[in-house]
Amino acid sequence: MKVIATYNIKGGVGKTSTTVNLAYLAAKNSHRTLVWDLDPQGASSYYFRVKPKVKGGSKTLISGKCELNGLIKGTDFDYLDLLPADFSFRNLDLVLDGRKNPTQRLQKLLQPLADEYEYIFLDCPPNISLLSEAIFEATDILLSPLIPTTLSLRTLDQLKAFIKENKNKLKNLELIYFFSMADQRKKMHKEIIASFSKQHPDLLDIIIPYASDIEKMGIKRMPLGAYTQKGRSIEAYRALWEAILKRLI
Amino acid sequence: MMTKIALSFEFPDNLNVEKFITKLNKKIEYKLVSEHYMQKSFYDSFDWRLYNAHVLCEFNQSKNDSSLILKNSTTADNIALIKIDQVPCFANEFNRSALAYKLANLLEMRALLPLTTLELNVYKLNILNNDQKTVARLIIEDYWQFRCRVTIQPIKGYHKAAVNLHQLLVNSLSLTVIRKPILLAALKLQGRKVNDYSSKLNLQFDPDMPAGKAVKRIYKTLLKTIQINEQGVIDAIDSEFLHDFRVAIRRTRSGLSQLKRIFPSEITTYYSEYFAWLGSITSLTRDMNVYLLNIDAYKSSIPQYMREDLNPLEDFLLVKQKLAQEFLVEKLNSKKYKILLGEWEQYLKQFPAKETSPKKVLTIKQLADTQIWKVYQRVIQEGAVITKNTPAQSLHDLRKTCKKLRYLIEFFQNLYSINKIKALIKSLKGVQEVLGDFQDYEVQEDALRLFSDEMMRQQKVSSSTLLDMGVLVQKLDEKRCKARDEFARFFTEFNNPANKIIFKSLFAANSKKGK
Numbered sequence: 148m149k150v151i152a153t154y155n156i157k158g159g160v161g162k163t164s165t166t167v168n169l170a171y172l173a174a175k176n177s178h179r180t181l182v183w184d185l186d187p188q189g190a191s192s193y194y195f196r197v198k199p200k201v202k203g204g205s206k207t208l209i210s211g212k213c214e215l216n217g218l219i220k221g222t223d224f225d226y227l228d229l230l231p232a233d234f235s236f237r238n239l240d241l242v243l244d245g246r247k248n249p250t251q252r253l254q255k256l257l258q259p260l261a262d263e264y265e266y267i268f269l270d271c272p273p274n275i276s277l278l279s280e281a282i283f284e285a286t287d288i289l290l291s292p293l294i295p296t297t298l299s300l301r302t303l304d305q306l307k308a309f310i311k312e313n314k315n316k317l318k319n320l321e322l323i324y325f326f327s328m329a330d331q332r333k334k335m336h337k338e339i340i341a342s343f344s345k346q347h348p349d350l351l352d353i354i355i356p357y358a359s360d361i362e363k364m365g366i367k368r369m370p371l372g373a374y375t376q377k378g379r380s381i382e383a384y385r386a387l388w389e390a391i392l393k394r395l396i
Numbered sequence: 397m398m399t400k401i402a403l404s405f406e407f408p409d410n411l412n413v414e415k416f417i418t419k420l421n422k423k424i425e426y427k428l429v430s431e432h433y434m435q436k437s438f439y440d441s442f443d444w445r446l447y448n449a450h451v452l453c454e455f456n457q458s459k460n461d462s463s464l465i466l467k468n469s470t471t472a473d474n475i476a477l478i479k480i481d482q483v484p485c486f487a488n489e490f491n492r493s494a495l496a497y498k499l500a501n502l503l504e505m506r507a508l509l510p511l512t513t514l515e516l517n518v519y520k521l522n523i524l525n526n527d528q529k530t531v532a533r534l535i536i537e538d539y540w541q542f543r544c545r546v547t548i549q550p551i552k553g554y555h556k557a558a559v560n561l562h563q564l565l566v567n568s569l570s571l572t573v574i575r576k577p578i579l580l581a582a583l584k585l586q587g588r589k590v591n592d593y594s595s596k597l598n599l600q601f602d603p604d605m606p607a608g609k610a611v612k613r614i615y616k617t618l619l620k621t622i623q624i625n626e627q628g629v630i631d632a633i634d635s636e637f638l639h640d641f642r643v644a645i646r647r648t649r650s651g652l653s654q655l656k657r658i659f660p661s662e663i664t665t666y667y668s669e670y671f672a673w674l675g676s677i678t679s680l681t682r683d684m685n686v687y688l689l690n691i692d693a694y695k696s697s698i699p700q701y702m703r704e705d706l707n708p709l710e711d712f713l714l715v716k717q718k719l720a721q722e723f724l725v726e727k728l729n730s731k732k733y734k735i736l737l738g739e740w741e742q743y744l745k746q747f748p749a750k751e752t753s754p755k756k757v758l759t760i761k762q763l764a765d766t767q768i769w770k771v772y773q774r775v776i777q778e779g780a781v782i783t784k785n786t787p788a789q790s791l792h793d794l795r796k797t798c799k800k801l802r803y804l805i806e807f808f809q810n811l812y813s814i815n816k817i818k819a820l821i822k823s824l825k826g827v828q829e830v831l832g833d834f835q836d837y838e839v840q841e842d843a844l845r846l847f848s849d850e851m852m853r854q855q856k857v858s859s860s861t862l863l864d865m866g867v868l869v870q871k872l873d874e875k876r877c878k879a880r881d882e883f884a885r886f887f888t889e890f891n892n893p894a895n896k897i898i899f900k901s902l903f904a905a906n907s908k909k910g911k
């Protein structure tokens with residue numbers, strides 16, 4: 148079982164789109180895959196047409212009284228399941244805070260699923276919080292989409308600094324970051340990407356373009372790959388998934 | 397708590413797919429995802445290893461898709477699936493996958509053989525909720541030769557939708573629940589059924605049955621095994637055909653030598669010679685098969701970097717096996733083989749089962765008791781005198797005696813309490829295995845030495861291959877010594893006081909001097 152969390156302190160950068168599309172591609176290759184929608188907004192749940200509802204809400208979930216397995220829903224796609232969001236997840240931080248070792252909690256909860264799934268994607272809400280710390284500890288790969296704006300790039304430095312501070316606990320965490328929603332027609336995007344790549348040699352050289360077929364996911368309510376086989380966008384997601392797989396070996 | 401629901405259903409008489417879908421339309425929302433013609437073939441080993449493990453192997457071919465699926469035969473759940481255009485014969489010919497792994501465990505050395513092919517139209521329906529989310533799937537299989545079947549594929553987390561669907565199918569649409577896979581019906585159509593072959597003997601006798609009649613039944617069963625396996629031996633489908641063929645020959649020989657008084661002695665001698673010959677013409681092929689089956693084990697017993705160098709040995713064995721197989725096929729096509737086997741069949745049919753003594757008819761129970769008790773005592777005598785310094789030949793002799801006892805017990809096992817017999821067989825098996833290993837390793841060591849001489853003479857062998865074979869001989873020798881050391885432990889376990897009591901209570905009754 149490998150856990151992949153899409154995360155950025157900043158909102159609206161393409162975390163959910165990345166989660167949904169990569170999970171779809173993993174499952175498409177017959178790998179047993181789970182998406183855990185940790186965002187109270189329930190965007191990934193929405194894309195998979197699953198009601199954002201968890202019996203007992205965040206309290207029951209975090210308490211571990213109810214096995215995660217019983218809350219999982221099969222999506223419309225083979226090998227791809229979803230653990231839906233719930234509106235009560237907005238206070239996940241508080242619930243976690245009430246527990247001993249709150250940052251180890253998610254990892255504990257995921258343990259029983261180790262045999263069930265090869266890949267578990269965590270779709271995370273923005274912000275840095277107790278929940279994000281728990282996510283980092285449970286995660287093998289922290290996948291961070293960046294948009295080519297100076298503000299967004301600053302949050303990457305904050306994230307790096309945080310990981311460095313906690314490097315004892317986060318020994319196994321690998322940070323992978325890449326540009327998303329990049330519009331190659333915009334001169335500013337191009338320039339920012341060029342100068343940023345020079346300063347950050349470990350930047351993944353795969354760019355998810357700003358594209359209307361990706362935007363359409365909201366109307367179609369399904370992953371990109373379920374309605375498009377060709378084009379720059381799906382190719383970019385395929386390349387991204389392959390690059391991640393290489394890191395996982 | 398989730399209730400387990402039935403998943404497979406059959407159409408009633410007056411229903412067809414079109415009507416079914418129209419009726420469904422009024423009750424629930426669904427989407428017809430696909431509709432296509434399909435050929436569904438079932439596979440299993442000759443001895444039904446998959447079916448006996450509750451596994452069905454289906455090869456489904458349609459215009460755009462061709463896949464091999466393993467299913468649980470009772471729940472119809474998918475266990476594993478791969479996309480594949482042709483079904484390989486052996487598990488080790490598959491690419492690595494969960495399916496290949498499962499198959500390898502179940503099949504071992506047996507070939508995967510096609511059983512039957514059905515033609516059908518398949519309809520796949522997604523059952524939707526208000527969000528147009530699929531909450532269950534419905535597979536309609538419209539067989540050309542059978543009633544249409546419907547299967548619910550539940551989706552995780554949507555149990556209630558599956559329950560509702562079940563109720564709809566049964567209550568509103570009058571479908572009936574089915575629990576038997578279509579394979580059974582398909583085989584019936586061919587006049588076949590599952591488990592129509594097993595290498596295990598399972599003969600039922602009335603204890604008072606005249607011995608002659610019963611023994612004849614044993615021979616007839618063994619003859620059938622020989623005949624059933626014959627074609628597979630000739631075609632060399634897998635090595636197990638020859639294995640079972642030979643076991644049936646050995647059992648027959650063992651019967652002829654141990655249950656002597658049943659037939660006139662000239663008959664016994666005549667057929668004993670024939671079956672001895674039959675055993676001998678099959679042994680070279682079997683030996684080569686065994687070496688080839690062992691080759692992976694050989695490779696893993698030597699260091700990784702040396703393994704490649706063992707390939708020439710494998711090639712050498714393959715050539716030898718091919719020659720041996722040609723020889724065997726020639727013999728099995730010979731007049732001698734066919735005529736005598738026909739005579740034997742005829743003889744078993746005609747033999748009037750007249751008893752030697754007209755006053756008192758020997759029953760099968762009496763014969764079995766006396767014979768097993770006699771051979772058991774021989775095993776104990778021969779085993780008890782074996783010490784650390786006893787020459788190997790005594791162990792080999794004991795191995796043969798044990799085998800005789802084993803065959804007798806297997807012939808007659810159903811005359812006795814099954815639990816007691818099982819325990820005895822188990823501890824006897826322990827002794828047989830350790831003795832078998834002891835002998836096998838020695839035979840293999842000798843054979844490898846002969847092979848290396850032969851390969852040298854053919855001048856096709858490199859020093860590294862010979863070195864490998866040397867290492868192998870040493871490894872085998874270590875194992876042989878280990879088997880020798882372990883003999884005492886297994887024999888003591890077999891000869892424990894509890895077993896002694898069971899043997900005596902089961903078999904000694906008819907022996908005047910039963911001690």
Ligand SMILES: Nc1ncnc2c1ncn2[C@@H]1O[C@H](COP(=O)(O)OP(=O)(O)OP(=O)(O)O)[C@@H](O)[C@H]1O
Binds near residue numbers: 158159160162272362
């Ligand atoms: N590559 C893209 N091209 C065009 N639109 C995109 C692209 N990626 C995402 N979007 C759109 O941008 C919006 C935000 O994307 P998404 O929900 O994936 O981001 P997020 O980081 O998960 O947001 P949040 O922080 O709110 O969870 C969505 O409406 C999505 O359809």
Ligand SMILES: [Mg+2]
Binds near residue numbers: 162163186190270271
């Ligand atoms: Mg999101």
